Amino acid sequence: xxxxxxxxxxxxxxxxxxxxxxxxxxxxxxxxxxxxxxxxxxxxxxxxxxxxxxxxxxxxxxxxxxxxxxxxxxxxxxxxxxxxxxxxxxxxxxxxxxxxxxxxxxxxxxxxxxxxxxxxxxxxxxxxxxxxxxxxxxxxxxxxxxxxxxxxxxxxxxxxxxxxxxxxxxxxxxxxxxxxxxxxxxxxxxxxxxxxxxxxxxxxxxxxxxxxxxxxxxxxxxxxxxxxxxxxxxxxxxxxxxxxxxxxxxxxxxxxxxxxxxxxxxxxxxxxxxxxxxxxxxxxxxxxxxxxxxxxxxxxxxxxxxxxxxxxxxxxxxxxxxxxxxxxxxxxxxxxxxxxxxxxxxxxxxxxxxxxxxxxxxxxxxxxxxxxxxxxxxxxxxxxxxxxxxxxxxxxxxxxxxxxxxxxxxxxxxxxxxxxxxxxxxxxxxxxxxxxxxxxxxxxxxxxxxxxxxxxxxxxxxxxxxxxxxxxxxxxxx
Numbered sequence: 058x059x060x061x062x063x064x065x066x067x068x069x070x071x072x073x074x075x076x077x078x079x080x081x082x083x084x085x086x087x088x089x090x091x092x093x094x095x096x097x098x099x100x101x102x103x104x105x106x107x108x109x110x111x112x113x114x115x116x117x118x119x120x121x122x123x124x125x126x127x128x129x130x131x132x133x134x135x136x137x138x139x140x141x142x143x144x145x146x147x148x149x150x151x152x153x154x155x156x157x158x159x160x161x162x163x164x165x166x167x168x169x170x171x172x173x174x175x176x177x178x179x180x181x182x183x184x185x186x187x188x189x190x191x192x193x194x195x196x197x198x199x200x201x202x203x204x205x206x207x208x209x210x211x212x213x214x215x216x217x218x219x220x221x222x223x224x225x226x227x228x229x230x231x232x233x234x235x236x237x238x239x240x241x242x243x244x245x246x247x248x249x250x251x252x253x254x255x256x257x258x259x260x261x262x263x264x265x266x267x268x269x270x271x272x273x274x275x276x277x278x279x280x281x282x283x284x285x286x287x288x289x290x291x292x293x294x295x296x297x298x299x300x301x302x303x304x305x306x307x308x309x310x311x312x313x314x315x316x317x318x319x320x321x322x323x324x325x326x327x328x329x330x331x332x333x334x335x336x337x338x339x340x341x342x343x344x345x346x347x348x349x350x351x352x353x354x355x356x357x358x359x360x361x362x363x364x365x366x367x368x369x370x371x372x373x374x375x376x377x378x379x380x381x382x383x384x385x386x387x388x389x390x391x392x393x394x395x396x397x398x399x400x401x402x403x404x405x406x407x408x409x410x411x412x413x414x415x416x417x418x419x420x421x422x423x424x425x426x427x428x429x430x431x432x433x434x435x436x437x438x439x440x441x442x443x444x445x446x447x448x449x450x451x452x453x454x455x456x457x458x459x460x461x462x463x464x465x466x467x468x469x470x471x472x473x474x475x476x477x478x479x480x481x482x483x484x485x486x487x488x489x490x491x492x493x494x495x496x497x498x499x500x501x502x503x504x505x506x507x508x509x510x511x512x513x514x515x516x517x518x519x520x521x522x523x524x525x526x527x528x529x530x531x532x533x534x535x
Contacts, residue, residue, distance in 0.1 A: 058104075059105070059158075059159050059160060059161055059178055059182075059233065060104070060105060060106045060107055061105070061106075061107045061108075061109065061156060061157065061158065061159075061160040061161070062100045062105045062107070062108045062109070062160060062161040062162070062163060063108075063109045063111065063149065063152045063155075063156065063160055063161070063162050063163070064093065064096050064097065064100070064108060064109070064110050064111070064163050064164070064165050065111050065145050065148045065149060065162075065163075065164050065165060066081075066082075066083040066093050066096075066110055066111060066112050066113075066119060066165035066166075067111050067112055067113030067114065067116070067138040067141040067145075067148040067151075068082065068113065068114060068141060068145070068148075068166075069081075069082065069113075069114035069115075069141065069142075081114060081115040081116075081118055081119055082114075082165070082166055082280075083112075083119055083165040083166065084118060084119060084122055085280070085286065087168060087280065087286060087289050087290055087293065088289075088290050088293040088294060088322065088377040088378075089322035089374065089377055089378050090377070090378050090379070091122065092165055092166055092168070092280060093110070093119060093122075093123065093165045094122075094123065094126065094129070095168060095379065096163050096164075096165050096167070096168075096169075097110075097123070097129055097131065097133075098128070098129070098379040098380075099163075099169050099171045099174055099379065100131070100161060100163065100174060101129070101130060101131050101379075102171040102174070102175075102379060103161075103171060103174040103175045103178050104175075104178065105131060105161060105178075106131055106132065107131060107132045107134070108131050108132070108133055108134070109134045109135075109136060109152045109155045109156070110123070110133060110134070110135050110136070110165075111136045111137075111138050111148045111149070111151055111152050112135055112136070112137055112138070112141075113137065113138040113139070113140075113141025113148065114141050116135070116137055120135050128380060134155050136151050136152050136154075136155060137151075138151040140250070143249075143250070143251045144251050144252055144253035144254070144256075145164075145253060145254045146242045146245070146251075146252035146253045146254045146256060146257050147250070147251060147252060149162070149238070149239075149242060149254060149257075150239060150242055150243070150252075153236075153239045156236060156239075158236075159182055159233065159234065159235050159236075160233075160234055161174070161177075161178060161231070161232070161233055161234075162231070162232040162233070162234050162238075163230065163231055163232075164230040164279070166279060166280045166281065167229070167230040167231070167277060167278065167279050167280070168276075168277065168278045168280060168289045168293070169229075169231060169275070169276070169277045170275040170276045170277065170296075171379070172275055173190065173229070173231065173272045173275035173276070173277060174231060176270065176272060176275070177190045177231050177232075177233055177270045177272065178233060180233055180268075180270045182233050182235060184235060184237075185235055185237040185266055186235055186237070186261075186266045186267065186268065187232055187233070187234045187235065187237070187238055187258060187261055187266065187267045187268075188232065188233040188234075188267075188268050188269070188270050189207070189214055189217075189228060189229075189231075189232055189258065189267055189268070189269055189270065190228075190229040190230070190231035190232065190269075190270050190272045190277075191207050191209065191214075191226040191227060191228065191229060191269040191270065191271060191272065191273075192226060192227045192229050192271075192272055192273050192277065193225065193226045193227075193271055193273045194273045195225070195226075195227070198227055199278065199285060199288050200279065200281065200282070200284075200285055203219070203279065203281050203282075204219070204227050204228070204279065205217060205218065205219050205227065205228035205230075205255060206218060206219065206220075206221035206224035206226075206227060206228070207221075207224055207225070207226040207227060207228050207269065208221060208223060208224050208225060208226075209225055209226050209269050212268055212269050213262070213265055213267065213268055213269070214258065214262045214267040214268065214269055215262055216259065216262065217255050217258050217259050217262060217267075218255055218259070219255075226269060228255075229272050229277045230277070230279060231272070231277070232258075233270075237261065237266065238257055238258075238261070241257040241258075241260045241261050242254075242256070242257035244260060245257055245260055276292055276293075276296065278292065293377055294315050294318075294319070294373075294377070296376070297311075297315065297318075297369075297372070297373040297376050297377060298311055299372075299449065301449055302481070303479035303480075303481040303482050304481070304482070305479075305481035305482055305484075305485045306369070306479075306481040309366075309481075309485075310365065310366045310369060310481050310485075311369060313366050314366050314367060314368075314369035314370050314373060315373060317366070317367060317370050318369075318370045318373040318374055318377070321370060321374060322374060322377065322378075326374070327374070327378075327380065328371040328372070328374040328375035328378070328380060328381075328385055329371070329384075329385055329388060331367070331370050331371040331374055332371045332385070332388055332389050332392050333392075334367070335364050335367045335368055335370070335371065335392065335396075336364075336392040336395065336396060338360055338363055338364045338367065339360070339361065339364035339392075339395075339396030339399065339400065340395070340396065340399050341357075341360055342357040342358070342360035342361040342363075342364060342396075342400055342403070343357070343361075343396070343399035343400040343401075343402060343403035343404075344357070344399075344403060345357030345360065345403070346358065346361075346400065346403040346404055346407045346491065346496065347402070347403035347404075347406040347407050348407060348410070349406070349407040349408070349409075349410035349411045349496065351494050354407060354491050354494060354496060355491055355492050355494070357400075357403065357491060358487060358488040358489075358490070358491020358492055359488055359491070359492075361400055361484055361487060361488060361491070362484050362485055362487075362488035364396055364484070365480050365481060365484030365485070368389075368393065368480065371385070371389055372389070386447040389447065390439070390447060390448055393448075393480070394432060394435075397428075398428065400487075401421075401424065401425070401428065401503055404496055404499050404500050404503065405417065405418075405421035405424075405500060407496045408421075408496040408497045408499070408500040409421075411496055411497060412497055417497065417500055420500060420501070420504050421500065421504075423504065423508075424500070424503055424504040424507050424508070427504070427507040427508040427510075427511060428507055430511045431507060431510050431511040431514070434511055434514050434515065435448065435514070438514075483506065486502075487499055490502075
């Protein structure tokens with residue numbers, strides 16, 4: 058089990074400096090996080106507990122930016138490399154006194170999908186070896202001139218360098234190393250005391266001690282220029298889209314929420330702060346529709362749809378800033394439920410004021426009985442079955458049930474109607490009905506929809522109450 062990581066952050070990043078001013082390259086922000094913090098949190102996500110950061114150019118600024126950051130849970134050590142003008146192998150040698158065993162090696166200016174780092178950490182590492190993360194998708198590289206090329210033979214690295222003419226993979230800048238890398242670097246030092254990391258890796262490769270770990274399926278980006286930084290942001294924002302997004306989300310909501318998230322990130326808002334703001338917008342929508350007057354109802358409907366759109370922002374921000382937590386998941390779920398409840402109360406009151414009858418009072422009462430049943434089922438599922446506070450886990454579970462039913466040749470009627478349970482659909486539909494001044498119709502639809510929803514959940518999870526709960530690990534908020 059590897060628990061240590063070394064992150065090289067000593068260089069001055071001259072190409073990015075020329076285009077973006079005199080800020081240390083590791084402190085450049087990509088999608089709301091500085092490059093160095095993103096590297097640390099990525100390692101933290103993969104289970105690393107101690108990170109050695111090698112600084113050099115304007116190292117004091119980097120140290121000050123990191124040492125009091127409460128979101129960083131790993132133990133940080135800082136090593137100064139006064140010879141930061143030299144190659145990156147010199148920076149790695151500066152970290153040697155802090156290294157006690159095998160370690161993860163990353164570059165501060167490389168952005169990674171956390172799953173890529175997890176995969177390379179799971180690689181088998183033999184004594185005296187190095188495992189290099191490689192990308193075999195040669196046609197998808199962003200900056201071919203700057204990337205380091207790799208020649209592989211039977212998954213062994215036999216050549217590495219930026220000027221290779223024959224190559225079949227790229228160096229991603231992620232390594233898992235044994236202390237043998239230090240001896241290799243020292244043996245390659247020139248008369249000026251300089252050595253590049255690639256030289257040390259090549260020396261080990263000649264002894265067949267460097268293996269490649271294929272990271273082709275994961276995003277990574279070397280951020281050396283303003284163009285590469287912009288490309289990294291584009292890919293990161295694209296990655297926040299979910300496979301569980303409904304039709305309205307895919308084609309409308311997600312495009313707007315990503316644009317809003319960009320603004321929230323520039324404002325420095327956290328995901329939980331965004332959740333509070335979205336909750337207030339949702340509560341205001343319920344208050345307005347309760348009046349039954351057209352203008353307030355129309356505005357309330359638009360705000361309900363806006364809350365649905367912005368409901369994606371907190372998840373997008375937590376993913377982009379690598380800040381997701383159990384508390385955040387539960388906070389978002391409870392916020393959503395509170396918003397739905399208040400809006401339905403508002404719809405019931407508004408419909409009653411429009412019709413002045415008793416029938417909608419009875420209908421509203423039965424609807425809220427259904428709300429209670431549905432809420433109980435959802436919370437029961439999340440507490441005892443899902444390792445999450447997010448309803449996305451239930452959506453994933455239901456999708457898997459669909460796939461199993463399809464493989465077994467079973468016709469799943471509930472899959473034909475489940476799209477109406479998604480917030481993106483009913484929020485957009487209810488907005489249209491509010492604009493058409495049709496609160497009573499919203500009440501009728503909600504009555505049917507709520508009761509259909511808990512029936513669908515039970516239809517899929519028939520064994521929900523048959524499991525011995527003493528054997529189930531409770532996954533509540535932490």
